Every structure is written in C-alpha cells, then in structure tokens.
Amino acid sequence: MSALGIGYDAHVAALREGRSGIGQIELIETDGLNIAIAAEAKGYVATEHFNRNELTLRDRVTQMALTAAGEAVTASGIEISDELAMRTATVIGTSMGGQHTQDDNYRLIYRDGKQRVHPFTVPKLMANAPASWISMEHGLKGPAWSVSTACASSNHAIGQAFHMIRSGMADAAVTGGAESGLTYGVLKAWEGLRVMSKDTCRPFSKTRTGMVQGEGAAILVLEDLETAKARGANILGEIVGFGMTADANDIVQPSLDGAARAMSAALSDAQINVSEIAYINAHGTATAANDKTECAAIRDVFGDHADRLMVSSTKSMHGHCIGAAGALEMVATLSALGSGIVPPTVNFEEPDPDCDLDVVPNEAREADIPCAVSNSFAFGGLNAVLVARRFDG
C-alpha cells in the first residue's frame, strides 16, 4: 500500500500506467511547511481497517504494516500450523517507527503544555511495533525483529529473511517494511537538509529538483521454492541473491564503491551472470548525489551490459517511502518479472549526461525479464541489494 493505492493490484496498476501519487499533503496541517507535497496514501482510511480500540494501540505505521501483511498472508495461501508458526520469521524494516505518535505527543507536552500523554504512547511509537503486531496478528512465533537502516531498511529485512530460509534457520518468513513519517517534525527535518523538491520527483532527469517523501508498506511471504511449488502457491518470483555493504565514508553522501560492491555481492550471492539481468529497480531518489553515483556504480558493475539494461525509479510514482522503499520496490520488481512489464521513471523531462542509461522514461515497457535487481542505498552509507528471478513454473 502506498500513494498508488491500497493492495497489490492497485499498486501494480498505477506503476504500469505510470501514474504518480505525489500531490499536496492532506494528512496534516501544512501551515509553516516550506514543502507541502508528498506521496501520501490518500486511499487509506484507518477506520475502514481498524476499530476504535485497535487504533488506540496502533500508530499509522503499524496500521499500514498490518494491512499489507494481512493481504500478503491471505494472497500467499500459506497456512500457519502450530508447527510452522514456530518456524516462521517476522522481519520488518522501518526507519522511524511511530512518528505520528511521537509528533502528536511532543506537541501536547512541548507546545500545549499538557502534563501527561496517552498511556500507550511507548508501545505505539516503538520501532518494533510493526514487527510485533504482525507476529501477534498471524501467530508467528519464530525469530522476529525490526531492521532500521534508513532508506535501506526493508531491503535489509527481506535479505535477512531470505538468507534465514536458505540456510534453514526458518521455513517461512513474513518480511518487508513500513513507514509513515509524513509528520510536521519529520518534514521539517527533511526541509532542513535542503534536498527536497517543491514540484515533484524526477529521477535521472537533468531537471531534477530533489526527493519527495512518501509513506506506505509492503509485505512479502517468503518460503523455500520447493515448498511453495508443492502446495501450489501463487509464486510471484524467486529471490535469489542479497548483498550488503557499508561505504564507511560519509553520513549523507553516497559512494560509488559501496553501491557497486553491494550490487556485485548480490549478483555473486545469486550465482548468476550479469548478462541475465534485464532490469534494475534503482534507488533513484532524484537527488543529484544519488542519481549520478548510482548510474556510475551500475556502469562499474555491469560494464557493456549496462547499455542493455532498463533502469527505472518507481520513487517517481510512490515517492521515497524510506523504511518501506525497498519492499515497495521489490513488489514493483516482482511484478515486472511476472508480467514482463517494466514500470517507468515518470516526470522525466530531459536526459542527464551523468545518467546515460535507459531509464525507461515516462511509459511502461514490455520486455523479456529473466532476472532483476533492486537497489537500496541508505543515508549513513549502508547498502542493500536484492536479486530476483522470474518464476517459470
């Protein structure tokens, strides 16, 4: 779920149409904000999903995580027996946790001079709340934790869940990410960094003006391929590789070396040749620093094959959903693998010589995609890259 809609079908349909979910913020008061656009999940109405008592204990980020997890578990058809429950992991990425709870309650005590906050403020705002609620809701009793690596949180989460299943530490995993940080305080913080766009998100375009914040959640159910085949599951694709590195360089500036090493590590983990990759769902934040570095890193890793790759940034449509970004982008990647339709980079106006790759401008494209890569490069120089393969039955 994202600004593109609620549910897998809505998300994927918007990606294919090249429809951007970026617009004026309606969720909070924007008086005093210099930048009042975001990719807000306007289709999400909390009371359609949760009753009053449930909302008392669940921050918006948890609500989104639970809504996505509910759909994922149902769609997967997995039946969590008592035995499987013990062997199912819950690994959920979120960068900031319950920001609406934090913002609302800080306002009460610091601005309004209130003496007390709601008794459930701590369990609502803690960053592990989405993971805990998913485990409770679905009775998942295996390893469960949250991962916080800023913009790479959910790629790190999915990657660790994938490795747990491959190594036999778990038989199934519910994994992905959630973020709901469109609050006054968080948006002010981003404004301060001077990397936010006032018009829209234009990744790889010479006319780019910066990033646009988004919110949402995406959750996947992972299990061993043979198990999934044996039970006749609706298999979206096969995750085959994961690589992670640290730049060890700068707290905000990305590094070509760190990004390239993460892609190489993921390809090596996948044990596939670079020529099998047809599509990269880029990190593509539409900041000058990211886009140029990411394109250079792709050239570094893929060499001549870089000119045969399609590289798009779906952040141009669902915004930068921070801790949910990698999971939403893995959904976009799996959908591209399954359908052979590559989501575009929308809002594209003019090629940037420093980003001279096929960025699939503005319109989705049909293509043969045997394998794809999804990049996430976080502030703090923490990189996580996933490789997925089409499931051909």
Add this chain to the structure above:
Amino acid sequence: MSDDIRQQVRVIVAEQAMIEVSEVSPESTMEDLGLDSLGLVEIVFAIEEEFGVSVPYNANEPNSEEFDISTIKAVEDGVIKLVAEKV
C-alpha cells in the same frame, strides 16, 4: 546597514569553516574555505536564523541562479537583497 550584514555573514562563514573572520575575503569560494555541501547547508541555516529570512537554496541545484553561492561576496549580496525584501 549592508556592511553590518556583510560582517555578520562572514562571522557565520568563519565559524562554520573554523577559521578567523579576517581570513574570509569577498572573493573566497566555499571550496577555498574548505566548506563542503554539508557545511554550506549549515551556513544557509545559520543565515536564515540570524536574519529571519528564507534562503532559496536547494542542495540538488547548488548552481541555481535563485541564490548565488559562488563567492562570499555573492552570498553577502544575496542576503542583503533578502533582508531588504523582508522589510
């Protein structure tokens, strides 16, 4: 008035660059003073706080013509203009 503003801008820049105010000359560039993009973002913040203005600076478009940061003099001129527009 404008000389005061120039001096205040130099104080802000010097503090960020960790040098003496006398070492900040009108022709200096941010690079000359050892300031990177993060240092520049902090200078813009300090200017906004000091003068009560909003500086149209986006780190994605550092060379945008909206606010010239090519030299210290250009920054001073920009701040003088913003302060004049405020009144």
